Structure formats: structure tokens, C-alpha cells
Amino acid sequence: GQQVMQIPQYQHVQEGEDFTTYCNSSTTLSNIQWYKQRPGGHPVFLIQLVKSGEVKKQKRLTFQFGEAKKNSSLHITATQTTDVGTYFCAGPSTGNQFYFGTGTSLTVIP
Amino acid sequence: DAGVIQSPRHEVTEMGQEVTLRCKPISGHNSLFWYRQTMMRGLELLIYFNNNVPIDDSGMPEDRFSAKMPNASFSTLKIQPSEPRDSAVYFCASSPGQGGGNEKLFFGSGTQLSVL
Numbered sequence: 361g362q363q364v365m366q367i368p369q370y371q372h373v374q375e376g377e378d379f380t381t382y383c384n385s386s387t388t389l390s391n392i393q394w395y396k397q398r399p400g401g402h403p404v405f406l407i408q409l410v411k412s413g414e415v416k417k418q419k420r421l422t423f424q425f426g427e428a429k430k431n432s433s434l435h436i437t438a439t440q441t442t443d444v445g446t447y448f449c450a451g452p453s454t455g456n457q458f459y460f461g462t463g464t465s466l467t468v469i470p
Numbered sequence: 471d472a473g474v475i476q477s478p479r480h481e482v483t484e485m486g487q488e489v490t491l492r493c494k495p496i497s498g499h500n501s502l503f504w505y506r507q508t509m510m511r512g513l514e515l516l517i518y519f520n521n522n523v524p525i526d527d528s529g530m531p532e533d534r535f536s537a538k539m540p541n542a543s544f545s546t547l548k549i550q551p552s553e554p555r556d557s558a559v560y561f562c563a564s565s566p567g568q569g570g571g572n573e574k575l576f577f578g579s580g581t582q583l584s585v586l
Contacts, residue, residue: 452571
């Protein structure tokens with residue numbers, strides 16, 4: 361079945377360092393979404409990418425969708441303690457429901 | 471605007487007891503999803519409703535789990551009998567349209583279930 365894998369599973373960075381998480385699908389995706397879940401919280405939608413090679417920015421966050429639409433990345437520039445949480449990518453399955461990646465847990469050390 | 475509302479926030483029960491989790495989606499949203507989150511398995515889709523009709527329940531682990539959506543503003547997820555391995559955070563989410571895998575999901579705060 362369709363799988364969405366993320367690496368790394370965990371990442372510890374010093375505040376001010378950059379952070380990147382990668383999402384890989386076993387199948388081509390029509391679109392991909394990214395969510396952030398703060399510790400003890402619930403997933404919150406960040407962005408959706410639809411086009412091959414698409415790049416979108418939200419302040420210090422840069423999201424990219426691969427040319428083959430099978431992978432995506434989220435890059436955070438100059439991390440802050442407010443960036444702490446788990447970042448999930450999510451892609452639609454063949455049944456058109458969203459399946460979430462395994463997540464990358466980000467810890468920012470002040 | 472009120473978001474997706476789930477109750478209870480925390481539930482502690484003993485093995486063998488019946489557990490009912492409740493969800494009120496965002497008003498006007500047509501699709502409702504139940505997810506389960508554990509450390510081992512991450513976020514798993516259990517079941518998805520569109521216009522109150524169950525569309526995909528392939529993620530429901532076994533017959534002990536059942537879900538209903540009697541109207542557009544209310545859904546329940548029931549576990550009977552509950553087992554310790556059911557311990558997890560259960561999230562309800564809703565989306566505005568048909569849930570066709572291209573819509574933003576709005577999540578509730580979740581129910582932390584502990585089965586002793």
C-alpha cells in the first residue's frame with residue numbers, strides 16, 4: 361500500500377541553526393500537505409503543494425515539492441524555540457484519503 | 471469560529487469496558503475523519519465520513535471499533551470491549567468538501583485514552 365516516510369525521525373538543533381525534514385512517497389502524489397503538531401497538541405495545517413517542482417515560503421519556512429511529485433521537503437531557517445514540535449507530511453492515498461508520514465520531531469535547544 | 475470539538479479530553483478506563491469518544495465537526499464541513507495516534511504507529515486513519523455516510527472504514531482495527539455519524543454535527547467512535555492496546559490519542563478532523571485527498575484538515579484537540 362501507499363507509504364509516506366519521513367527522515368529524520370528526530371532532530372535536535374541549537375537555536376539559530378537551520379532544520380530540514382524530508383518526505384518520500386512510494387507513489388506519485390497529486391498533492392502534499394504539511395502539518396505541525398506542538399507537544400501535547402493537535403496537528404495544524406501549514407501548507408499544501410500541488411505542482412511539480414513547486415516552492416512555497418512562509419516566513420522562515422520553505423516548502424518544496426519534487427519534480428516527480430514523490431518527495432517533498434520542509435526547511436526552517438534560523439530555528440527558534442517556537443518551532444519545537446513534530447512536522448508531518450500527508451499525501452492522498454489511492455482512495456483519496458490523507459495518510460500521514462511518520463513525522464519528524466524537532467527539538468530546539470536555546 | 472468554534473473549531474472541531476472533541477470530548478472527553480482524557481478517558482481512563484479498565485480493560486473490557488465500553489468507551490465512547492465524541493466529536494462535533496466545524497459547522498458546514500461535509501467530511502469527518504477519525505485518526506488514532508500512537509508512538510509506534512503514528513497517525514492512522516480509522517474511518518472517514520462524507521455527508522454523514524461512512525465512505526472508508528478500512529482503517530478500523532477490528533470489530534470492537536465502531537463509528538457513527540447520525541447527523542452533520544455529531545459523530546461517535548465506540549470501542550467495546552476496550553483493551554490496553556487501544557490506549558492512544560484519538561483525533562477527529564473535519565474538512566469543508568468531499569474529503570477527496572486535497573483538502574485542508576481541521577483537527578480537534580484529541581481524546582487521550584488510557585485502558586488499564
